[in-house]
Amino acid sequence: MEAAQRREEILGILQDSTQPVSASTIAGRFKVSRQIIVGDIALLRAANHAIAATPRGYILTDAAAQTGRLVKTIACRHGRDNLARELYVIVDNGCGLIDVIVEHAVYGQISGQLHIFSRYDADCFMEKLEKEKALPLCDLTGGVHLHTLSCPSEEAYERVLNELRKDGILFEK
Structure with a gap:
């Protein structure tokens, strides 16, 4: 299979998926290395x-907009001790986290794609932070x-x- 055809098929896989698809999964389908898929993406x-690119794989970013769901932005402030609580409040109430955005003094706006829609997704994210010994972006901005x-x-x-406000996580001033 030629590379151009593989890239078209990768697009098809992402268009058909409502969940992120890992580079390893895509690589296995085409019997190429994960690095080839990273290059294709x-x-x-x-x-x-x-x-x-999310912590669980690749997703078309316009897929969420096609579902007819409301898209809202909230401001939060908390330390690592309330990170899981924040995620759980959002998903337990039927919403999903598309991304996280911080304002950095040098780089300006930095965002990370999350695509967390369930407690399972939240737990996977938290486990990956711990396993990789990575800091959440909110550590760059005092929460x-x-x-x-x-x-x-x-x-x-x-x-x-209401729940984030009650827990002191919603940032309002």
């Missing part, structure tokens, strides 16, 4: 395909950060706000 991005949420309804969004 880079070329697809360079060709203006909206592909995000202040933004999240883009995908919500099934205004009511679900309001439930998230």
Whole structure:
């Protein structure tokens, strides 16, 4: 199979998936190395395909917009001790975390794609942070950060706000 054809098929895989797909999974399907797939994804991005790399794999970033869900942004502030609680409040109320955004003094806006839609996703994210000994982006900004949420309804969004507010996680001033 030629590389161009493989890239078209990779796009098809991502279009058919509602969940992130790992580079290893894609590589296994085409019997190539994971690094070949990483290169293919880079070329697809360079060709203006909206592909995000999440902790669990690649996803088309416009997929969430096609579901008809509300997209909202919230500001939060907490330390690592409340990270899991924040994630659980959001997913337990039916919403999903698309990304995290921080304002860095040197680099400006930095964002990380999360695509966390369940407690399982949240637990995988937390385990990966621990395993890799990685710091969450909010550590760069004294805990202040933004999240883009995908919500099934205004009511679900309001439930998230109320619980985060009650826990002292919602950043409001």
